[in-house]
Amino acid sequence: MSQRKSYAVGTGLFIVLGFAALAYLATQTTSIANSHQGASYSVDAQFANIGQLKERAPVKVAGVRVGQVQSITLEPGKDVADVTLSIDKKFAQIPVDSVATIYTSGLLGDQYVGIQFGNAKTYVAEGGHFGLTKSTQPLEDMLGKFLGGGSAADAIGGTYSVKANFTNVGTLSVGAPVKMAGVAIGSVASVKADPVKLDALVTMDIDKKYDQIPDDSAAAIFTSGLIGGQYVAIQPGGSPNSLKEGDQLVLTQSAMQLEDLIGKFLVNGSSSNSSNAGSNGSSNTPAGKH
C-alpha cells in the first residue's frame, strides 16, 4: 500500500508539472502575455489601408506600448477600415488632435499603431475618435523602382574588365552580377577600398560580346528585391567610343541604404501629413502623393 501511495504522489507531481508547463506556455509565450489586465478605454480611428495590421497588435506612443488593437471592421458603405484601439486607463492624457499611424516594426516585423501627440489641451476619452490618421505604406510602392532581378552572364568568349569608384558599395560582393537593362552582362571581379581616394574600387568583368557600351555610361548599385543581393547596373551613355579593357566608369551611383531610403520616406510622409492634416481632417495616404 505504501508503494501504491508513492506512485500516487509521483503521478500527482507529474500531473502538476505538466499543467505548470501548459500554464507557462499559455501565459508566457502566447498573445495572452500581451493582453493587459488593467482598465482600458477604447478609441476609434479610420484608416484608408490597414495593411497587415491584426487584432491585438500593439498601440504605441513614442515606441512604448500603451494598448492594443481591439477590433478591425470595415466601415459600412465606405472603403475605409474602422479600427478600435483599446488604450490603458493610465495613459489617459492623449490629445484629441493626435495622429494615429500604422507602422511596421522592422522590415519583416508586424505592424502596429503609433500615436503622435498633437497640441490640443483636451484629451480623448472612452468612445473618442482620432480624426487624423495615416495609413500603412505599402513597402512595394516605396521600393518598386529599385527592384530588379535576373541571372548571371554566361561569359562565353572571354571578358574585359572595367573599373568604377563608388562612395558606398553597400553589401555588394565579389561575383555579384553586372546588368544592363536588367540583363546580366558580367560579374563583379573585386571590391577594394581605394587607399588614396578613400572610396570603394569595384572591378567588373564584362562579357566580350558586349563591347559596344559607350565609355560615358554610368554604373549604379541596385538591390534585387527586398532581401535580395546587390548588383551593378550599367546605364548606357551617348558617347561614340566604347568601353575597353581597363577603362574607368566615371559616373557612378552608390548603393542606396534601405534605412536611409525608408527613413527619408517616413520623415517626408509625416511632415507632409502634419502640414495639411489640420485642413484635411481625415485619413490620407502619402503613398498616393509620391
Add this chain to the structure above:
Amino acid sequence: MSAQVGRENVVLQSLAQIGACGLFLLRILASIPRSMRHAGETVRQLWFVGAMSLIIIMTCGLFVGLVLGLQLYYVLAIFGGTSASGSVVALAIYRELGPVVTGLLFAGRAGTSITAEIGLMRATDQIAAMEMMAVDPIAYVAAPRFLAGLIAMPLLCCVFCAMGIFGGHLVGVSWLGVDNGTFWSNMTANVDMWKDVINSVIWKSAAFGAVISLIAVFQGYTTAPTSEGVAYATTRTVVASSIAILALDFVLTAFLM
C-alpha cells in the same frame, strides 16, 4: 483475430488488423466505466508511462530547442531577421515538433513496455487466469493503460514544448545574442493561444497518445503467446505507432489549422 485471412494477402491482413484495432477501441471505451473501480491501477500506469518518461522527454525537448534555435538563427541571419527566431522556434515546436517528437519518443519509451508487459501476461496465461476469476482483463489491464497514455501525452508534450522554448532561448539569447525582449515580444506577438497551444499542442498530443496506447495495448493483447510473438508485437507497436503518428499529424494539421 486475423487468422482466417490468408497469410500472403498483406492488404487484407492490414485492413483486418485496423478493423480489429477499432473494435478493440470500442471494447476499451465500453469498459472505461467499469475500470473506474481500478482507479489505483490507472494512477500506477500514469506513473509508469508518464512520470517515468519525463527525463527522456525533457532531455530531448531541450536538445530539439537548442538545435532549432541554432539552425533558425543561421537561416534568419541571411535575411536579417534573427529577431523572429523566438516566434519561429515557438511555432515550429508547438505546431509540429512538440507533438510529433513527443509521440515518437512516447511510442518508443512507453508503447513498447506496455506491449511487452501485456504480451507477457498473455504468454504466461495471466489474462486467461483473470477471465477465469471473473476479472475483466479489458477493464483491469487494457483500459487503465489506454487512459494513462491518453492523459500522459498532452502533459508530456507541454513539458517538451516548455523545454524546447527554454533551449531555443538558451541558444538564441544567451549564446548568439538575440535581444531578450525582442525574442519574447516577437514570440508573444505571433503565437496564438487557441490555434497553437490548444489546437496543436493539446489536441494533437492527446490524439497521438490515444493512438499510441491503443496500438500498444492492442498489440500486446493480441500477441501470439510465445516469446517470439511478444518480440514481433513490440516491433509492430513501434512501427505502427510511428506511421500512425506521422499520418495522423498530416490529417490533424489539415483540419486544425
